[in-house]
Amino acid sequence: MSVLSGMLYCADCGQKMYLCRCSTVKQAEYFNCSSYRKKKKRTCTSHQITVHAVTEMIKNDLQYTVRFASENKEQFVSDLMRRSDAKSKRELKASLKEIEESESRIKTLDKIIQSLYEDKVAGKLSEERYMKMSENYETEQRLLTDKVSVLKADMEKSKNKTEEIIKFVSLVDKYSDFKELTPEILRAFIDKVLIYEKQKVDGHYRHTIEIMYNFVGAVEIPDFD
Numbered sequence: 001m002s003v004l005s006g007m008l009y010c011a012d013c014g015q016k017m018y019l020c021r022c023s024t025v026k027q028a029e030y031f032n033c034s035s036y037r038k039k040k041k042r043t044c045t046s047h048q049i050t051v052h053a054v055t056e057m058i059k060n061d062l063q064y065t066v067r068f069a070s071e072n073k074e075q076f077v078s079d080l081m082r083r084s085d086a087k088s089k090r091e092l093k094a095s096l097k098e099i100e101e102s103e104s105r106i107k108t109l110d111k112i113i114q115s116l117y118e119d120k121v122a123g124k125l126s127e128e129r130y131m132k133m134s135e136n137y138e139t140e141q142r143l144l145t146d147k148v149s150v151l152k153a154d155m156e157k158s159k160n161k162t163e164e165i166i167k168f169v170s171l172v173d174k175y176s177d178f179k180e181l182t183p184e185i186l187r188a189f190i191d192k193v194l195i196y197e198k199q200k201v202d203g204h205y206r207h208t209i210e211i212m213y214n215f216v217g218a219v220e221i222p223d224f225d
């Protein structure tokens with residue numbers, strides 16, 4: 001499947017996996033790491049996996065994820081939110097309150113600093129006393145300003161993360177009972193797939209892949225029936 005070609009990456013060196021049509025038998029077509037292909041400057045191991053095996057693995061993984069996400073939507077979304085630092089409504093409200101309070105204090109400090117200056121000009125406050133007091137208030141103001149910009153940036157980031165998660169969930173809704181791994185479904189869901197080098201477990205080779213989904217990246221699905 002040609003759409004897979006641009007999607008598979010070696011998990012160890014990060015380079016693309018190339019399709020090898022070295023065999024006349026279609027079932028034997030495989031991908032391997034492009035760094036391994038450079039025979040003179042070979043910098044990686046083969047990471048060989050057949051088209052058939054990787055297609056089946058992606059299909060199973062995707063179906064498992066989609067099924068879990070549509071049957072346990074609340075848990076799925078809250079797990080993603082937690083892992084992506086997206087904030088809940090309650091947390092957003094608390095941040096907003098903190099921003100408002102800080103901004104109001106910043107304005108008050110402006111007035112205080114102004115009136116200190118007037119007191120100094122009027123001779124009610126010594127130069128030394130004025131310097132010390134205004135310095136303290138200005139430090140407080142600077143710390144508050146920094147805090148507000150951090151809070152605002154966090155809120156913006158969190159809003160974007162939440163939007164991404166919503167986009168992913170709407171994909172799940174759209175394709176909740178897909179049967180075939182069509183190019184459309186692959187492109188809709190998958191950003192890339194990492195291919196790990198096979199491991200020998202109990203005398204059998206075992207392949208591991210990791211799907212990086214569009215919008216949400218890697219997704220961990222708990223065991224479920």
Ligand SMILES: [Zn+2]
Pocket residue numbers: 010011012013014015033034035036044045047
């Ligand atoms: Zn590699």
